[in-house]
Amino acid sequence: MNTNMDRGKSEVLIYESNGEGQLFAKKTKAELAPAPSSANARVIVVDDRERYQEMDGFGASFTDSAAYLIHQVLSAEQRAELMPKLFDEKRGIGLSVIRNPMGASDYAREFYSYNDLPEGETDPALERFTIAHDEQDVVPLMKEALQLNPQLKMMGSPWSPPGWMKTSGSMIGGTLKEEWYATYADYFVRYVQAYAEHGIPVYAVTPQNEALFSPPHYPGMIFPAADQARFVREHLKPRFAANGIGAKIFCYDHNWDKPEYPLEVLEQASDAVDGVAWHWYGGSSSAQSDVWAAFPEKEVHFTEGSGGEWIPPFEQAFSNVMRTGIGILRNHSRSFVLWNMALDEENGPTVPGFGNSTCRGIVKINQQTRELTYTLDYYALAHFSKHIRPGAVRIGSNSDDAVPTVAFRNVDGSIAVVLFNDRSHSESVEVRVPGYETMSFGMEAKSALTLAFGVRD
Structure with a gap:
């Protein structure tokens, strides 16, 4: 140093x-x-x-919706302005962590996984696995972001396994069927390998986004702590090791108000888990330190927090990101990742049937006028990301x-x-x-x- x-x-x-x-x-x-x-x-x-x-950095997510807006709605000239302002340390704010959905989330134009099949069919060998959907918009933007910031780290989080692996037969609801645990671990292996073929390393994965919430109108799945611990310990970590994959595994990926969940996973699968991922939609950031105190060798990451119309600007919206962001960092987090990189004038697009969206992106892209607006979240992230660089030590x-x-x-x-x-x-x-x-x-x-x-x- x-x-x-x-x-x-x-x-x-x-x-x-x-x-x-x-x-x-x-x-x-x-x-x-x-x-x-x-x-x-x-x-x-x-x-x-x-x-x-030590910090990995700050960022947001190339959801399907965000990637589509940036890659297809903006003009080439607008995109040439935006991407450096997001990822370049000198010309912009140097975002350095991306956490992307593995398949559709609530912010996608359609329901999709990487292995969609007609009803009643299964694919144990994952012969029909493909990231073709991501290759339209997400992959090109990730490549461009990596060129602008070679230190960029990408995390992957599924909102749901393919429907045929679940008790519901759908990406909505249900749980992971016992007979597909091993295949689902291979699904993660294929994801990491597919991105590697594009020159995009996957830094980390979580087994499930918001494992305690099963929404009725967009992809999701309940993944109880004991089941997640067994999946990681007996399937995911061994499959990563067998395939020479060094991607880290972070458990939980949900709110501060249920610290007993990551504690249970770590107690049962400590050797297979590298850290804990947190969201801010319930509880206090002090939960990060409570769990870290019990397992100080495990990393702490904050992987999702969204602003929205429920918090009006400037006060309280900007204040919330600043106040909460400082708390997140003071409670041992190596990352601070907000939600959608971009949303449109209707706070979308969202999956069919989602209803009214109130979330706010890092930027707003009007689909009708193509106007590009940098939101409060962009400037709040700038206060951290511009001069707290990857490798910085608190x-x-x-x-x-x-x-x-x-x-x-x-x-x-x-x-x-x-x-x-x-x-x-x-x-x-x-x-x-x-x-x-x-x-x-x-x-x-x-x-x-x-x-x-x-x-x-």
Whole structure:
């Protein structure tokens, strides 16, 4: 690690968001608000002697809907603008983790798996396995994203196995039939191998998206903890090993409110599981640390959180991503992945029969006008992703409910500090980073700052 940067000559880079009119705006020290006259300034001390998790990065998902909008609805010129703004570290925000559905999710134009068969048929040898659907839009975008950011890591998560493997005979509802456990493990092997043939490595998989939720109108499946542990221990991990596949396996992939599920999986299949994947739709991010404390050798990942119309902008929507994102990182997560990379003017497309969608994408692409809009989620992710790079290690910083913070040291020695004023009034803040001049400034209510020390513009 290079810790001998020319600190005296390196100006801190500052990015501020304080409302819809100013999102991730670059500032100089002189342009920061002066510290309010107060003897009660919040002093943030960064301590790089404290070391925590290493980061894989930040990102979102190329769902079928998102990939279609970016690859087919946008013009080539618009796509040439968007992709660098998503994945290039210099020209954009350098997203570095993609978590893609393995087959259809709720955000797909149709129901599909990688092995769809006529009713009543089965395919034990997976002779009809194909990722042809992904080759239309997802694969080309993944290749382009990898060119823009070679450090990009892709995770895969199924919403459902092929219907013929399930008790429901459909991608909706049901459970995985006992006789297809081994075949379903081979299904994962084929997925990893098929993407590898396109030059796209699969970094990790989860056995099931939201294993405790079986939606009545889009793909899903209940996968009880004991069954998931047995599937991973007796089938998935051995099939990966037999085929020389090094992709990691993260269990659970669901909300913070049921930590007993990943604990049960880890207790029963610890040697076959590399970590735990979490979502934010219930509970608190502290659950990540509770499970990590019981199994500190296992990785922590946050794999899905969506903003939507249920959280109106700017406050509370932007604030929610900042507040929750800091909490996710302070609770040992190596990744912070939001949901759809893109949605349209109707918050879709969604699978037939889904009904009204209220989710928000990282960008909005109007199918009628082709207008491209960067949403609040894009700028909130920017506060983290732009200067907390893959391989960065979280270091110490004091934090509280009023001004939560998180700090990282990058592999090049630079330090990134993210702050959010969660109060309804301005706060006086002082930031102390070893080797740098102390910074004192004011933060408006519900505003965010990223301070990048030791980085040249």
